[in-house]
Amino acid sequence: MEIYAxxxxxxxxxxxxxxxxxxxxxxxxxxxxxxxxxxxxxxxDFPVFLHPRTHEEYALARTERKTAPGYTGFAFHAExxxxxxxxxxxxxxxxxxxxxxxxxxxxxxxxxxxxLAARVLRHVAPAFAExxxxxxxxxxxxxxxxxxxxxxxxxxxxxxxxxxxxxDALVAERVWQExxxxxxxxxxxxxxxxxxxxxxxxxxxxxxxxxxxVPQRADYHPExxxxxxxxxxxxxxxxxxxxxxxxxxxxxxxxxxxxxPVDILPRHHGHEARSVTMVEAICERLRVPxxxxxxxxxxxxxxxxxxxxxxxxxxxxxxxxxxCDALRRPDRFEMILLACEADYRGRxxxxxxxxxxxxxxxxxxxxxxxxxxxxxxxxxAGGDTDPQAIxxxxxxxxxxxxxxxxxxxx
Numbered sequence: 001m002e003i004y005a006x007x008x009x010x011x012x013x014x015x016x017x018x019x020x021x022x023x024x025x026x027x028x029x030x031x032x033x034x035x036x037x038x039x040x041x042x043x044x045d046f047p048v049f050l051h052p053r054t055h056e057e058y059a060l061a062r063t064e065r066k067t068a069p070g071y072t073g074f075a076f077h078a079e080x081x082x083x084x085x086x087x088x089x090x091x092x093x094x095x096x097x098x099x100x101x102x103x104x105x106x107x108x109x110x111x112x113x114x115x116l117a118a119r120v121l122r123h124v125a126p127a128f129a130e131x132x133x134x135x136x137x138x139x140x141x142x143x144x145x146x147x148x149x150x151x152x153x154x155x156x157x158x159x160x161x162x163x164x165x166x167x168d169a170l171v172a173e174r175v176w177q178e179x180x181x182x183x184x185x186x187x188x189x190x191x192x193x194x195x196x197x198x199x200x201x202x203x204x205x206x207x208x209x210x211x212x213x214v215p216q217r218a219d220y221h222p223e224x225x226x227x228x229x230x231x232x233x234x235x236x237x238x239x240x241x242x243x244x245x246x247x248x249x250x251x252x253x254x255x256x257x258x259x260x261p262v263d264i265l266p267r268h269h270g271h272e273a274r275s276v277t278m279v280e281a282i283c284e285r286l287r288v289p290x291x292x293x294x295x296x297x298x299x300x301x302x303x304x305x306x307x308x309x310x311x312x313x314x315x316x317x318x319x320x321x322x323x324c325d326a327l328r329r330p331d332r333f334e335m336i337l338l339a340c341e342a343d344y345r346g347r348x349x350x351x352x353x354x355x356x357x358x359x360x361x362x363x364x365x366x367x368x369x370x371x372x373x374x375x376x377x378x379x380x381a382g383g384d385t386d387p388q389a390i391x392x393x394x395x396x397x398x399x400x401x402x403x404x405x406x407x408x409x410x
Contacts, residue, residue, distance in 0.1 A: 002027040003058070004084055004099040004107065011095050014106075014116055024051075024058040025087055025099065028080045034058070047078050061087040085109050089125055092134045093141065097124045122151040129157055132166040136178035139194035143185035150194065158198040167203045175204055176286040183247040188238055189231035207278050208251070210258035215266040223348035224266075226257045233346030242338045248292040249299035249339035250346070252279045256300070275300035295332060298324050299339040306340040309360045314402035317364050318395065326365050337361060360409070367401040 009022040026034070031047050039049035039058060047060045062078035063086050084099055084107060091097040094112040101107065110124050121141055128134055135158050142150060161167065182191035192208070195201040202209040212227030223229050230251065237250040256274025260267075279300050283293040305312065305320050312320070326333035341355040373394045380393045 001029045001033060002084070002101070004101055006088070006099045007091070007096050010098045010100050010106070011112070011116070013100075014098075014113065022056050024056060025061050025084065026058050027061045027082070027084050027087075029060060030080060031060070034060070063087070063090060090127060091124055092128060092131075092137055094122045094124055119145070119148045120151050121145070121148050121154065123154045123157060126157075128154075129161050129164075129166070132161060132170050133174055133178065135161060135167065135195070135198060135200050136170075136175065136182070139191040139200075140178055140182040140185060142194045143182050143188050143191040146187045146190060155198060158200070162199040162203065167200050170204070172285060172287045176288055179204075179286070180244055180248070180292075183234065183251065184238075184244060186238060188234045188247065188251075192231060192234075205282065207255045207258060207282060211254065214257055214260070216257070216268065217266045221347055222350075226254060229346060230254055232348070232351075233342050236346040236351065237339065237342040240338055240342055242342065243335060245292045245295035245332075246299075246335040246339040246342070248288070249296040249336070250342045252282065252296045253300045253303050253339065253343055255279060255282075272301050272304055291332075295335050295339065298332075299336050299343075302336070303340045303343050306337065306357055306361065307344060309357045309364075314399045314406055317402050317406075318368065318398050321361075321365055321368055327369055330365065333361075333365065363405060364402055367405045368398045371397045371401050373397075 004025050004027070005022060006025045007023045009019045012019050031041070031049075034047070034049045035041070038052035040052070042048050042050055042057070046062055049058045050056070051058060060078040061082040061084060063082055088097045088099060088107070088109055094110045094115045096112070097108075097110045098112040099107040106113065111122075115122050121138055123134075123138075138150060138154065138158065142148060179191075182188055185191065192201060195204065196209060196212070208227075208230070211230055212225060214226040215224050216226055216229065218224055221229055223232065230253075233250045233253070234247060237247045240246075242250070252275065254271065254275060255278040256271035256276075257268045259274050259278075260269075260271055276297055279293070279296045282288065283296070288296075302320055302324060305316070309317065321327065321333075324333055324336060337358045341358055344355050344357070345351055345353055371394070376394050376397055377390045380390045
């Protein structure tokens with residue numbers, strides 16, 4: 001039995017990056033050998049085991065054969081005669097197809113170290129084309145390693161895969177998983193640039209792909225192109241260290257601009273409502289988690305109001321706060337504000353501007369929460385038990401608080 005560290009851990013060690021997870025390949029062993037040494041089996045598709053003390057994953061060396069379309073259509077073969085080199089050949093990129101033995105020696109049959117030095121993402125073998133998830137993975141690695149380029153032959157292979165319809169076989173959960181991970185990388189725009197370049201974005205997120213070439217008013221958007229703007233916004237959300245729900249909201253907040261009637265361009269009246277409808281459709285299609293869906297819906301609907309807070313009447317400010325459920329969900333409201341800040345600063349030449357609107361909204365929320373709704377309800381109930389009358393009294397008190405706040409700031 002021979003044990004090797006493989007994949008991302010080896011790559012990151014060579015790059016001088018912190019290693020988060022370690023994966024291991026075992027050559028020359030059977031499942032019974034692993035069980036006899038106390039390893040716990042996991043998974044049903046191929047033999048993977050958890051170490052009895054570290055709980056890290058140890059997989060038996062294996063080969064794979066394409067049997068059906070999509071990323072699940074594979075048959076795996078694992079037995080003691082499968083070599084380390086055979087196992088590494090089935091991997092996606094050369095920089096992920098290296099191993100380290102127990103002495104520290106690097107096994108690199110596909111030139112991964114050379115591609116690390118050259119900062120190139122290159123596929124290992126033609127079998128790359130058999131798994132459409134690899135298109136998403138390459139795009140995600142481009143977002144993580146922002147100074148890496150994609151080998152021309154790998155990009156062409158990805159285009160060929162899209163043309164062959166392989167991307168259409170991807171299941172929603174796996175698409176969302178990779179998109180979510182890509183959004184959390186250092187420069188998420190690179191993921192979508194790569195997907196767009198190979199044609200996969202038009203298949204996976206046609207609503208987003210449609211934004212390139214759609215003009216906006218240059219006085220508000222010096223970058224003009226809506227697709228360029230959205231890419232700047234998601235990169236700004238990364239710069240702001242936003243959580244995933246805010247980054248997804250940054251990605252989807254302007255989808256409605258892709259369906260603006262041509263005769264009113266470059267204005268986009270009503271794009272907020274159109275964006276909400278499109279966000280809901282994407283979330284249903286990709287089975288997006290509820291927290292991401294809700295922040296994206298609310299940011300799409302209210303980002304214009306968030307930017308114009310100084311112009312809004314107290315009644316309108318209260319309506320926005322209530323429709324965002326900010327009183328009960330202040331943490332979620334903060335994510336909406338962060339997505340809106342990314343939208344505001346994700347414009348050419350606006351990157352260093354202060355988003356003072358967020359402070360105004362926080363002060364407004366604090367003023368509304370300071371109103372003692374319980375005391376008002378108790379006082380109102382003394383003369384009127386109508387719940388609607390109580391609600392009107394509370395709302396009026398909150399509007400008064402916002403009116404006083406706005407007057408004090410002028």
